[in-house]
């Protein structure tokens with residue numbers, strides 16, 4: 230069969246395809262795999278009990294369930310949920326938000342290709358613009374949402390952290406960064422997947438100022454961040470204004486299966502997300518919003534983020550780091566300071582085994598991780614560092630994490646003879 234040039238954006242070597250296939254394989258496999266590669270959130274009993282209760286309430290209340298699953302909604306998403314969310318964001322954070330500033334989509338992933346297409350490529354005035362990723366490593370899921378040449382990304386500044394030899398941190402390298410008419414938007418995830426970095430309030434304010442100065446949006450990917458699910462181990466302020474497109478998700482609350490993303494933006498952008506929903510999926514799914522409406526209205530959602538989700542991941546990350554110290558503490562390895570999210574970013578400086586090779590060796594032993602080289606979309610220069618890092622998730626069952634880490638340590642040790 231002949232396929233159009235569009236088919237070229239789907240490559241069997243693409244990281245996101247590999248990741249989702251590994252996830253599916255691990256879920257279906259009867260053998261003892263250790264899934265440290267995927268982005269699945271943890272099964273947190275304290276959250277699952279609430280989701281079950283909410284589903285029960287839907288089933289028990291009049292014909293709510295039938296109405297949710299039996300109707301297409303409008304292309305903006307369920308108005309009842311949108312209204313409650315707008316009220317929460319207004320009251321809790323003082324943001325000037327109405328229902329016209331919010332649209333629902335089928336997972337925040339689906340909003341990125343719309344947003345990146347809207348702000349990159351050819352413009353009616355004859356210019357061609359790119360999406361600026363001001364810091365890499367950055368989320369693998371941005372790859373191939375548009376033509377790869379539509380990204381321009383920056384290397385980070387590597388900061389040594391004197392308190393602990395194991396940790397380092399990436400900062401945005403503002404020196405030499407020129408934000409001008411070459412760009413149609415700036416995009417950053419906070420916390421960052423894969424590194425667990427949290428771009429500071431100051432860094433974010435600087436990006437927002439630069440964006441506003443040339444009238445382009447700052448796309449802020451808050452899949453793990455603020456206001457929910459709030460998986461942050463460091464101080465950070467939730468931020469939004471008319472020039473910021475905040476992409477949120479229900480996935481990392483523990484609901485990836487309902488595929489619900491939320492875009493908070495000015496009216497013009499929301500209209501485009503609506504059109505895109507209508508064209509590509511008629512209307513976004515309604516089950517996720519329906520499960521959340523009461524929790525948003527009562528503000529229980531924010532309490533659950535603070536008191537159930539955050540402590541759960543904080544404990545997980547502490548235990549995983551202890552494991553790394555035990556199993557690899559004598560090797561010259563480094564970890565990005567975990568400031569949020571559900572991943573650890575491990576750096577093996579000068580290791581003789583490259584990360585893509587390490588990925589294959591580990592997979593053969595039943596341990597799924599992600600090779601770090603996938604996380605540099607738009608970085609044109611060759612950089613050894615991209616071949617020395619891997620991402621692991623600490624959200625899986627802890628027995629899997631623990632067995633997986635031991636095997637990772639054994640393989641890494643082979644890359645540091647003596």
Ligand SMILES: Cc1ncc(COP(=O)(O)O)c(C=O)c1O
Nearest residue numbers: 268336337338368422452478480
């Ligand atoms: C940083 C980041 N943004 C967005 C997404 C997309 O999430 P979803 O489409 O489930 O909302 C993910 C998924 O893992 C992610 O890690």
